[in-house]
Structure formats: C-alpha cells, structure tokens
Amino acid sequence: xxxxxxxxxxxxxxxxxxxxxxxxxxxxxxxxxxxxxxxxxxxxxxxxxxxxxxxxxxxxxxxxxxxxxxxxxxxxxxxxxxxxxxxxxxxxxxxxxxxxxxxxxxxxxxxxxxxxxxxxxxxxxxxxxxxxxxxxxxxxxxxxxxxxxxxxxxxxxxxxxxxxxxxxxxxxxxxxxxxxxxxxxxxxxxxxxxxxxxxxxxxxxxxxxxxxxxxxxxxxxxxxxxxxxxxxxxxxxxxxxxxxxxxxxxxxxxxxxxxxxxxxxxxxxxxxxxxxxxxxxxxxxxxxxxxxxxxxx
Numbered sequence: 001x002x003x004x005x006x007x008x009x010x011x012x013x014x015x016x017x018x019x020x021x022x023x024x025x026x027x028x029x030x031x032x033x034x035x036x037x038x039x040x041x042x043x044x045x046x047x048x049x050x051x052x053x054x055x056x057x058x059x060x061x062x063x064x065x066x067x068x069x070x071x072x073x074x075x076x077x078x079x080x081x082x083x084x085x086x087x088x089x090x091x092x093x094x095x096x097x098x099x100x101x102x103x104x105x106x107x108x109x110x111x112x113x114x115x116x117x118x119x120x121x122x123x124x125x126x127x128x129x130x131x132x133x134x135x136x137x138x139x140x141x142x143x144x145x146x147x148x149x150x151x152x153x154x155x156x157x158x159x160x161x162x163x164x165x166x167x168x169x170x171x172x173x174x175x176x177x178x179x180x181x182x183x184x185x186x187x188x189x190x191x192x193x194x195x196x197x198x199x200x201x202x203x204x205x206x207x208x209x210x211x212x213x214x215x216x217x218x219x220x221x222x223x224x225x226x227x228x229x230x231x232x233x234x235x236x237x238x239x240x241x242x243x244x245x246x247x248x249x250x251x252x253x254x255x256x257x258x259x260x261x262x263x264x265x266x267x268x269x270x271x272x273x274x275x276x277x278x279x280x281x282x283x284x285x286x287x288x289x290x291x292x293x294x295x296x297x
Contacts, residue, residue: 037286038293039252039261047092047229047249048099054225054251055100057297064222065169067105072167073097073137075227076175076190077113077122079238086230087239088126089175093227093249095131097171102136110163113193114142116238145196152212154205159196160217170217172224172255176262177232178241181206183273185237186262187224187255188214207274214255214275215282224258226250231265256285257292264289 040057042050055061065071075089083091094111101109111132115122119141123129129139144162164170174190181202182189191213192198201209228248235241246265252258256279260270270276270287280287 035286036291036293037252037254037257038295039250039254039257040295040297041248041250042297043246043248045247047090048096050247050249051093051096051225052100053297054249055097055223057295058223058251058253061097061100061104064171065101065104065106068107069105069168070108070166071101071106071110071169071171072161072163073101073109073111073171073173074164074190074193075111075113075128075173076185076193077119077126077128078115078117078193080117080121080125081239082125083127085240086175086232086243087177087237088122088128089173090227090229091127091131093225093229094128094173095135097173097225098132098135098137101171106169109137110140110167111137112140112142112161112163114161114196114198115193116198142196148216150212150216152208152215154208155200155212158200158213158216160194161196164194164217164220167220169222170220172221173227175227175232176265177239178234178236178266178268180236182210182237182275184259184263184266184268186226186259188259188275188279191217207278210275211278211282211284214279215284218255218284221255222253224252224255226258226262228262228265233266254285254292256280256287258285260287260289261292261294 040054042053044050075094079087081087145159146162146165179185228246230243233242263270
C-alpha cells in the first residue's frame with residue numbers, strides 16, 4: 001500500500017470512529033426521523049378513573065412527584081365560564097391530580113393561573129377552586145412575579161409567576177380547544193398563563209413566544225395531562241362554542257407530541273400550528289404523527 005493511500009484510509013477510519021463515539025456518548029444528538037414518542041390515553045365516563053388510569057400507565061404519580069415536593073398544577077382557568085361550557089380545564093381532572101399528589105406526599109400543592117378574566121371570578125365560576133380545596137390543594141392568586149431570562153429570539157425575558165419559578169414540579173393540565181389567534185390552545189399555549197404580560201406575545205410573534213416560553217419552562221414540567229372530555233371546535237378560546245364529547249384524558253411527557261395529537265381531536269393537523277412546528281424544530285419533542293405511539297389504557 002502506498003504511503004498516500006495509507007494516510008487517507010487511516011484518516012477516514014479515525015474520523016468514522018470519532019463520529020461513532022460522539023453520537024454514542026451524546027444523547028442529545030439524534031436525527032429527527034429516528035425519534036419516537038409515547039403518549040397515553042384513556043376513555044370513559046368516570047373522569048377521576050380515566051385520569052388515574054393514564055397517570056398509572058405512565059408509572060404512577062410517584063414517578064413524577066416525590067415526598068416533600070412543592071407542586072404547582074397549571075390548568076386553564078382563563079375564562080368566566082362554567083364547567084359545562086368547557087372553556088376551562090375540567091374540575092374533576094384537576095381534583096384527581098391534586099388528590100394523587102397529596103397521596104404521593106407532596107409538601108405543598110398549588111393550583112393557579114393568570115387568567116384573562118379576573119381570577120377571583122374565574123377560579124370560582126370554573127368550579128376549580130371548590131374541588132381543589134376539597135382535595136387539600138391551595139388556590140393562589142397571580143400576584144407575585146419574578147423576572148427571568150428566557151433567552152429567546154423574540155422573548156428575551158418575562159415576568160413569570162413566583163410560585164412556578166420556585167416549585168419543584170410543574171404539572172401542565174390544559175383543556176383542548178381551537179383558538180382564534182393560536183389556531184389551537186393545548187399544552188404549550190397553556191404556559192401563557194404563567195406569564196404576566198401575555199399581551200407581549202400578541203404584540204410581537206405569538207407562536208415564537210409560545211415555543212420560547214415552552215423551552216424555558218419545560219425542564220420543570222414533569223407531567224402533562226390533556227383534558228379532552230369535551231373539546232371546543234369553534235369560537236375558542238372563550239366560547240361558548242361547538243363542543244365535541246370525547247370523554248378522553250391524554251397524558252405524557254413529550255409536549256410537542258401531545259399538542260400534535262391534540263390538533264387531530266380538533267380536526268386539524270400539527271403542520272397548521274406554527275408554535276408546534278417551531279417547538280419541533282427547537283428539539284422540544286416529536287411532531288410527526290407517524291412517530292407518536294398512542295397507548296390506550
């Protein structure tokens with residue numbers, strides 16, 4: 001073998017070996033087509049039962065909430081609407097999660113939102129305050145804020161709820177609806193309720209801001225549960241709108257996959273929703289429905 005050919009082959013071998021070790025040792029490096037995700041779904045008329053089934057299928061609440069944890073549960077409580085109008089998260093879904101967190105030994109279980117309508121109205125009219133307090137949780141008003149560095153392209157910084165900043169575990173519990181500006185409002189858009197100035201999102205780039213606040217808060221968001229008991233097909237997010245009764249609860253940890261699947265319940269496609277596309281491009285989860293495995297429990 002000639003010296004030049006030997007050097008060339010040695011270089012190619014060493015390069016191949018280095019790349020192999022790089023991909024082996026760095027789990028963050030992957031090709032999109034190789035990614036897959038799992039979400040869990042249960043259907044039935046007993047809301048507490050199907051919510052519990054989904055969480056148990058994911059490994060049980062103790063997989064996510066440890067004894068002594070400070071937990072914040074973030075439902076959608078944005079609107080002065082009753083439970084039967086389904087503009088807010090179903091109260092019994094929230095109550096079940098509070099009950100499970102308490103059983104897991106959480107030190108403090110806070111339920112809160114920064115609603116569009118006055119919080120002291122929406123907390124009560126939504127039916128959420130009553131059931132949370134029944135199960136031993138604490139409803140807190142959105143009055144204390146901390147400025148944090150988001151580091152996004154559009155959302156550089158934001159004032160977020162102090163309780164969310166300080167908690168050990170954030171549980172995201174949205175209701176599945178269409179949205180006049182955001183196309184849909186599911187798990188990612190629900191994070192607008194942890195931000196003080198939601199108007200900034202609308203004044204700049206709504207979808208980019210949603211994806212960027214999601215990237216910031218996702219490390220703290222250990223569990224996501226979608227309320228799809230009745231989904232809102234028209235006149236969202238506030239309604240009243242046309243409702244479709246699905247009697248489903250869906251759970252997982254991949255927020256992009258959950259939102260992608262949620263769009264299908266609203267007769268839409270994830271590609272139609274810019275913030276889902278942005279989040280997928282940012283590596284926050286799987287958008288491709290063919291790569292999302294739905295486990296019915």
